[in-house]
Amino acid sequence: MSIYAVPFHWRRYKERYRLLGTKCEKCGSTFFPLRRICPNCRREGKPVTIELSGKGKVYSFTVIRTPPEGFEVFAPYIVGVIELNKGPRLTSQIVDCSPEEVQIGMPVEVCFRKLRALGKDGIICYGFKFRPVDELGKVEKKA
């Protein structure tokens, strides 16, 4: 998996670092990652790039215990489908909480983390993960 050159990772920074998505100004649908056409409105649609809400709720989740090559150091880790406020869903790791704590409907917010290192000589991949917040949207302090 360390076979790809830097541009393979770099060209996705808008979505992975800044959480940019697409909104169709005609029908109001939002999309992640970026799309060039609204699949609902097609040519009549008006897709524009917007910054998505970094807050949302856990829609579903799992705990990966048999990781693919490259993710061994993180296992077991939580992967969730996150439903963003006013926005689309996406897939992300959920961090700063244990597998026992996570549940459907739990409020979360985006944070910027290391995704993985591609071998000893490869680059380090960064991007978003999500972490729990309390009802007021604050990060829960751990004892």
Place this chain on the structure above:
Amino acid sequence: MSIATEIHRRREVAVVGIGATPFGEHWDKGLRELTWDASVAAVEDARIRGKDLELIIVGNMAGGMFVGQEHVAALVADFLGLKPTPAVRVEAACASGAVALRQGYLAVASGLYDLVAVGGVEKMTDVQAGWATAVLTGAMDFEWEAYFGTTFPGIYALIARRYMHEYGLSRELLAEVAVKNHFHGSHNPLAHFQNCITVEDVLSSALVADPLRLYDCCPISDGAACVVLAPAEKARQYTDTPIIIEAATQASDTLSLFERRDICTLDATVEAAQRAYKQANVSPKNVDVLEVHDCFTIAEILALEDLGFCKKGEGGRIYNEKQAYVGGSLPVNTDGGLKAAGHAVGATGIKQVIELVKQLRGEVEGARQVKGAEIGLAHNVGGSGATAVVTILRRR
């Protein structure tokens, strides 16, 4: 009128020969030997000579990643001694086999070809499990799912968790899917696993991606399967029991799970099924035997709902009442399914159709023969549902 309907009216297509290897770990065989075993059996079953074949189509998901080999179709044609017969590889992740079959069906239905061999093959056990897991993630959205550490069991676990949350399916009923498929597999000499298991075995197996455990997951298998297709009007030259392909339909959806309208429904399956029922002029209640894509236990339950055999959220009932066994009202995966018969990715879609052909011919090993079966339905899924293919077969 849709193009598909028009083609269907142009020429009917029959399966006139079948052949498959056992699914499992074939340490002594590579891509070419596996394909050889399945295709020679299919050609002999059709009572033709290899040179009679006008076109070869091969379903193969990831020869390049699993054994370093691309250009698989020409390799197969060469090893079968069939050059210069044209050979085409078809790839649609785990649905490669059924999409290949559909391409063969279109080739014969169009009138361009009379005798077409459609094979599927995957050689998966030459690599470490971690690498195999990584290769299979290529069937999902690599940049937006796999890149963040999602695995295939992980994707179906996300479905299972949400499904259990919305519809209250119990963990025990989910396990019943695997128990049933292992029971069927125990009567199938070609199955990867031929042992019976219990609900307790499933629930005490290792967690892979919560809530899915090891026995919720299909294995990684080596294997090949092959069918010979011919126009229905000439089929009796090759076999006494031609099986007609009444429909072979396909639909697409988002590659990523998170973008689906509803992650508990495979819209591509719903769409392909509706087209297939219309084209074959049948409804779910006419279907005698089913082969559905049970890469994970939850997938079999979704399949029965999305194919129209019960309402969304009610699939668990079928397992509570043990209807899906041979002898029940809705026999599903009589060969053991992907779970017990195995999942040699590119070959699976063809293997499913072969099981149905054997059922409709009435030549399945005793205990798992569905008596008097006339109509069979196969359902093959690529990725987490970005491709779905439904094939309806009928004995005439």
